[in-house]
Amino acid sequence: MTVGPGHDADVAALPPEARAAATAGVNGWTAHGLPEAGVGELTLLDGPLGLVSRTMDERDTATLLPSGTSLAASWDPDLVHRVGGLLGAEARAEGVDVVLGPNLNLPRTPFSGRAFEMFSEDPHLTSVLGAAWIRGLQEHGVGACAKHLVANDTETRRQAMDVAVDEADLREVYLAPFEAAVEAGAWSVLTAYNRVRGEHCCENSALLRVLKDEWGFDGVVVSDWFATRDTVASARAGLDLEMPGGPRFFGPALAGAVRAGDVDDARLTDAAERVARLAERVGRRAGFSAPPAPAPLAPAERVELLRAAAAAGTVLLHDDGGLLPLRTGAGRTLAVLGPDAVVPCLQGGTFAKVTPATRPTTPAQALVDAFPGAEVAVAPGCAPPGLQPFAEVVLEGFAPGAEEPGATQVRPTSTFVWFGEIPGIGGPGVGGRVRVSTEFTAEVEGTHELLLGGTGNGVLLLDGEPRATWAAPDPADVMGVVARADTVATGVALTAGQRVRVVGEFDLVPGRVQSVTLGYRAPAPAGLLYDAVALAARADDVVLVLGDDRNASRESADRTTTHLPAEQLRLLHAVAAANPRTVVVLDAGHQVDTSWAGEVGAVLVPWYAGEEFGPALAExxxxxxxxxxxxxxxxxxxxxxxPGHGVGLDDDLVLDYRRIEPAGAAHFQAGGPVPAYAFGHGLGYTTWRLGAVQAERDGDDVLVHAEVENTGGRAGDDVVQVYGRAPGATRSRLVGFARVHAPAGAKVGATIRLSHRAFRRWDSTAGRWAVPGGTHVLTVARSAADPQALELEVER
Incomplete structure (x- = not known):
């Protein structure tokens, strides 16, 4: 059977009802398939950072990978390819056919709640690394699902907001990574929740024509979960698969639209053929096998890859006087401080949460292990903010009308989300009742906040007495409530050692998804700041780990500032005053305000570096x-x-990109603000000098040759970056890069190939790509603001 559009006679011959069944899901993560044509069910699972549990069960484990931003900071396509392969091997072993990733949206601002999943503000860097991730994953016979097409880079009102964007910016910036994904052979693409120019992406025929007709994409276009809103509009535009199941707008509804003449029969055949083609590629169709996959990594190789990736993505922003690496040896004292040293943030609070198979080693413990001859003292300095789940609860599910639970489970968390089966109840659409109970012992005296939330009507009981109530949310915002984990709080005064019984009772409202949230916030123990500062004052060196907590980056909510929390800033200033030999480690998935950097010796940014964050940081x-x-x-x-600071949704929920462009590094050029740290900046542990550069034509391509010298005292890596400026333009953009390695004192050469795409621009008047004639300026540099950058001129 030929793999290609319009060549699947077995599918085309089936009645509309059979073909339409293939366009809908069965449950939360399973697509129906087409058994009449030998096409089995397909499992699509969330997870740019690792495989998410099919049942959203925290007891299901998987490898937690470095985040998209962490991988992008490596500027290393080969490394990203290997990380994609690690995920692909794990997915294939678990019977997963499609992984929802990579996230190819661009974080235009650091305020995006989901910025950590994305690679970079730059479309070229995102394109190259996203393509590498896709190839690595799909080598294992598992399909990538590039998401979210397109301009889904803010979380505020994401299901209703409308992006207004010029065609040139849409083509050159926001669509570019998806075009690269198609060229890399991505087997599916996920449409975004938001609207673009007034039309929801599922129904946006202009976007899907670009994808399918201009780029020749032959894979499956999948809706984001519950993003489909209209049968006819989505089908006509080019949506192929509605997720999740059961079917609402596709499946039987689509068959009915075809029989009524509202949707062409050929369009239904195309959608079903695309699903069948995906099944062929992943080996879920009779007579087809997934391609032979590379051998999976051995456990030690897996750990080495994760640590190498975490280190390669760690950026040294600032090192005053060569504080790093830290000196080792017997008799030295090291203070390891900060809330993230003892409770690191490894991922955001999205649906795509991953539970590692073994509890990750904290930075504090990793540093104790890494400096065996030193005296290492640990203190958090301040309490972690936000909701903390209870460590062990009893979960009971009651079917509608039942007096006794249909299931009772002991669970290691108190926050739950169900797209599918609810223990003891059934699916999320039947209602029922959930009880979550725990015995809680206060560790400190003071007012504790107890928190309650979810998709049903809830009551919080403390030792049997009602203390707070929660009303079921508006159905239109259920997904937002689930993603944000919205709660109501009540305060209770407890003494140290006091034991209380906390119960959350929830009457579920039938719906597409259900959630239950129960948690607490404890008062900070007295003396946390004093103890940390005292340790800092006595230590030779200080490692202060600050940044995000489990609630800092999440779906359906954007942040309002890049500043560290107030209690962390108080700790930072006090510790820096006590000991200037302080290394601040920013455990964050986004940019952080660093106006305090001059107070400390060094600043490291490891981002969300995955489950090996602690040991990699210590190394x-x-x-x-x-x-x-x-x-x-x-x-x-x-x-x-x-860029875009202060620009939000207008009264019609329109986000006008035209008031924001240019975003990214270009915003800081040509009279723009001077950055604290430029795009592409990073110090490493050695020094570099850029030598001779030259350009030569190679057919339609241009080869840029650069000599780089390691002028420091140890081997290291550097990234040679090429920025292009078109004739008449005032701003340049990244068009190529190469990561190089050199021993101490050695010179190495880098050759960067620039295709015609490095020079093309979208001609909005003609409605096509064109290469402006004249002199194009190429800047070879080590960052977007490198004062030692060298320029080349190329005629086109």
Whole structure:
């Protein structure tokens, strides 16, 4: 059977009802398939950072990978390819056919709640690394699902907001990574929740024509979960698969639309053929097998890859006087401080949460292990903010009308989400009742906040007495409530050692998804700040790990500032005053305000570095590994300096990109604000000098040759970056890069191939791509603001 549009006679011959069944899901993560044509069910699972549980069950484990931003900071396509392969091997072993990733949206600002999933503010860097991730994953016979097409880079009102964007910006910036994904052979693409120019992406025929007709995409277009709104409009536009199941707008509804003449029969055949083609590629169709896959990594190889990736993505922003790597040896004292040193943030609070198979080693413990001859003292300095789940609860599910639970489970968390089966109840659409109960012992005296939320009507009981109630949310915002984990709080005064019984009772309202949230916030123990500062004052060196908590980055909510929380800033200033030999480690998935950087000796940004974050950080600080990252995002001097600061949704829920462009590094050029740390910046543990550069034509391509010299005292990596400026333009953009390695004192050459796409621009008047004639300026540099950059001129 030929794999290609319009050649599947077995599918085309089936009645509309059979073909339409293939366009809908069965449940939360399973697509129906087409058994009449030998096409089995397909499992699509969330997870740019790792495989999410099919049942959203925290007891299901998987490898937690470095985030998109962490991988992008490596500027290393080969490394990203290997990480994609690690995920692909794990997915294939677990029977997963499609992984929903990579996230190819661009974080225009650091305020996006989901910025950590994305690669970079730059479309070229995102394109190259996204393509590498896709190839690595699909080598294992598992399909990538590039998401979210398109301009889904803000979470505020994401299901209703409308993006107004010029055609040139849409083509050159926001669609570019998806075009690269298609060229890399992505087997599916996920449409976004938002609207673009007034039309929801599922129904946006202009977008899907670009994808399918202009780019020749022959894979499956999948809706984001519950994003489909209209049968006829979505089918006509080019949507192929509605997820999740059961079917609402596709399946039987689509068959009915075809029989009524509202949707062409050929369009239904095309959608079903695309699903069949995907099944062939992943080996879920009779007579087809997935391609032979590379051998999976051995456990030790897996750990080495994760640590190498974490270190390669760690950016050394600032190192005053060569504080790093830290000196080792008997008799030295090291203070390891900060809330994220003892409770690191490894991922955002989206649906795509991953539970590692083994509890990750914290930075504090990793540093104790890494400096065996030193005296290492640990203190958090301040309490983690936000909701904390209870460590062990009893979960009971009651079917509608039942007096006794149909299921009772002991669970290691108190926050739950169900797209499918609810223990003891059934699917999310039947209602029922859930009880979550725990015995809680207060560790400190003071007012504790107890928190309650979810999709049903809830009551919080403390020792049997009602203390708070929660009303079921508006059905239109259920997904937002689930994603944000919205709660109501009540305060209760407890003494240290006091034991209380906390119960959440929830009457579920039938719907597409259900959630239950129960948690607490404890008062900070007295003396946390004092103890940390005292340790800092006595130590030779301080490692202060600050940044995000489990609630900092999440779906359906954007942040309002890049500043560290107030209690963390108080800790930072006090520790820096006590000991200037302080290394601040920013455990964050986005840019952070660094106006305090001059107070400390060094600043490291490892992002969300995956389950091996702690050991990798310790190896970087000890000097076993170099912090090899370069910024994939610009760090501004203030929040007001970021592109689009203060530009939000208007009264019609329109976000006007035309008031924001240019975004990314270009915003900081040609009279724009001076950044704190430029795009592409990163120091590492050695020094570099850019030598001779030249350009030569190779057919339609241009080859840029650059000599780089390692002028430092140890081997290391550098990233040679090429920026292009078209004739008459005032701003340049990244068009190529190469990561190089050199021993101490050695010179190495880098050759960067630029295709015609490095020079093309979208001609909005003609409605096509064109290469402007004249002199194009190529800048070879080590960052977007490198004062030692060298320029070349190329005639086109």
């Amino acid at each position: 970087v600080l000890r000097g076993d590994r170099e912090p090899g990252g370069r910024l994939p995002l610009t760090f501004a001097r203030s929040d007001a300096d970021y």
